[in-house]
Amino acid sequence: MNILEKIRLTKIQIEDIKSDINSPDKLEQFRIKYLGRNGLINELFEEMKSVDKSVKAPVGKSLNELKLFAQKIFDEKKSDFEKKNDGMADIDVTLPGRTFNLGSKHLISQALEDISRIFERIGFKVYEGLEIEDEYHNFDALNTPEHHPSRDMQDTFYVKSEVKDKRYLLRTHTSPAQIRIMENQPPPVRVIVPGKCYRNEAISSRSLSMFHQVEGLYVDKKVSFRELKGTLDYFAKEFFGKELKTRLRPSFFPFTEPSAEMDVECYLCKSKGCRICKYTGWLEILGCGMVDPNVFEFVGYDSEIYSGYAFGMGIERTLMIRHGVPDIRMFYENDIRFLKQF
Ligand code: DAH
Numbered sequence: 001m002n003i004l005e006k007i008r009l010t011k012i013q014i015e016d017i018k019s020d021i022n023s024p025d026k027l028e029q030f031r032i033k034y035l036g037r038n039g040l041i042n043e044l045f046e047e048m049k050s051v052d053k054s055v056k057a058p059v060g061k062s063l064n065e066l067k068l069f070a071q072k073i074f075d076e077k078k079s080d081f082e083k084k085n086d087g088m089a090d091i092d093v094t095l096p097g098r099t100f101n102l103g104s105k106h107l108i109s110q111a112l113e114d115i116s117r118i119f120e121r122i123g124f125k126v127y128e129g130l131e132i133e134d135e136y137h138n139f140d141a142l143n144t145p146e147h148h149p150s151r152d153m154q155d156t157f158y159v160k161s162e163v164k165d166k167r168y169l170l171r172t173h174t175s176p177a178q179i180r181i182m183e184n185q186p187p188p189v190r191v192i193v194p195g196k197c198y199r200n201e202a203i204s205s206r207s208l209s210m211f212h213q214v215e216g217l218y219v220d221k222k223v224s225f226r227e228l229k230g231t232l233d234y235f236a237k238e239f240f241g242k243e244l245k246t247r248l249r250p251s252f253f254p255f256t257e258p259s260a261e262m263d264v265e266c267y268l269c270k271s272k273g274c275r276i277c278k279y280t281g282w283l284e285i286l287g288c289g290m291v292d293p294n295v296f297e298f299v300g301y302d303s304e305i306y307s308g309y310a311f312g313m314g315i316e317r318t319l320m321i322r323h324g325v326p327d328i329r330m331f332y333e334n335d336i337r338f339l340k341q342f
Pocket of ligand 1: 172173174175215216253255256286287288289309310311312313
């Protein structure tokens with residue numbers, strides 16, 4: 001069979017199988033068989049090298065035509081398949097979807113943000129204090145003198161320091177931020193300070209050596225105890241729920257006079273009395289009071305002109321109350337089953 005005949009037959013063959021190319025796999029087989037590097041058409045080109053010079057031109061012409069013909073069929077079929085599959089030939093839409101585990105904010109961070117937002121709405125600014133404090137800011141300037149029990153080595157983590165005559169420590173509460181703020185600006189002051197605190201506690205279901213507090217401070221002319229009560233009431237209703245009542249009980253803190261503690265009605269038993277509230281119907285959530293004039297002395301505010309209130313609350317405790325968490329350690333064990341609930 002001469003080469004021209006072979007070309008003619010190949011074309012007939014292609015025309016014949018054209019309608020059988022009904023899948024991308026078959027199209028690929030077609031490409032390999034005819035258009036591939038070792039395919040039939042390239043074989044014919046090889047063969048053409050040895051034909052007589054006189055017929056080279058017509059042979060070359062019809063061979064090129066054959067190649068274009070095969071290529072055209074290939075291109076048409078290919079674009080047909082792409083259209084049909086909308087470019088998603090490899091996707092099996094019947095497979096179940098893949099789930100992504102999205103991270104989320106830790107319950108403690110969420111609470112710190114929620115509380116900050118609640119106070120920001122009534123004009124408080126959020127301030128970050130220092131986690132490593134000196135004794136002066138953590139104790140002395142807060143009217144907590146040398147002999148006060150909370151200065152005992154048992155409770156406080158002291159930090160090694162090269163500075164002479166000055167002892168540093170991990171702050172035991174957020175209250176030293178009150179001093180830092182007042183030292184740095186004149187009244188009025190209206191701030192909220194969320195952050196970590198540290199105490200050298202025996203670890204148990206109720207205490208850890210690291211925990212969080214939110215501190216509040218408002219100083220201006222004629223700030224009254226009534227405003228303190230109103231503000232804390234607003235907070236408790238926003239944070240715990242509108243239907244829960246609050247109450248203030250007299251208490252003592254060295255840096256406030258008078259001092260009080262605020263209780264919120266037990267959310268679990270609605271103040272009927274249960275195990276969580278130790279059958280009192282109330283849960284203690286924060287300490288507060290009017291800033292002691294001695295504290296104003298330390299920061300150079302005139303206590304004849306200015307008055308103020310302060311408050312501080314433990315976040316872990318508050319959340320244990322709000323969500324009925326039985327053990328404080330659960331917040332930091334990173335057990336996904338616990339964290340996922342919030
Ligand atoms: N700092 C106190 C504590 O850690 C809490 C506290 C009580 C803060 C009364 C205050 C306050 O600002 O006025 O127990």
